[in-house]
Amino acid sequence: MAELWGCLEGLRLCKSLGVTHLALEMDSLTVVQLIQKNAERDDEEEAKLLLDIHKLLNSFTSFTVEHIHREGNAAADYMAALGYHLSVGRTIFERPPDGVRHILMDDALGVSFRRRRKRHTHP
Numbered sequence: 426m427a428e429l430w431g432c433l434e435g436l437r438l439c440k441s442l443g444v445t446h447l448a449l450e451m452d453s454l455t456v457v458q459l460i461q462k463n464a465e466r467d468d469e470e471e472a473k474l475l476l477d478i479h480k481l482l483n484s485f486t487s488f489t490v491e492h493i494h495r496e497g498n499a500a501a502d503y504m505a506a507l508g509y510h511l512s513v514g515r516t517i518f519e520r521p522p523d524g525v526r527h528i529l530m531d532d533a534l535g536v537s538f539r540r541r542r543k544r545h546t547h548p
Contacts, residue, residue: 500528
């Protein structure tokens with residue numbers, strides 16, 4: 426539910442900023458699949474959120490919804506961690522915080538990172 430709320434609020438912000446062409450990238454495969462499938466949901470709150478998300482997405486001139494791995498979503502992860510320590514409510518930065526600038530620069534330059542695999546050791 427938190428991912429759906431975050432998606433909806435992000436879409437509202439993009440709309441208010443005049444974005445017309447949108448690339449929505451999320452590291453939650455479950456949420457991406459829910460949005461892409463547009464299937465009916467039993468949970469009323471979830472169904473309403475998904476309906477609101479679809480209405481907003483369709484209001485953009487063009488949009489894509491894609492799953493990306495966490496490594497490709499480092500800027501969003503950084504901002505989410507930063508938001509955890511801020512007061513309740515919406516905070517809008519005029520400039521990217523110092524800690525995320527290098528992440529955004531790497532992204533703009535197309536720097537890739539190797540995906541780490543979890544290793545399971547057996548005794």
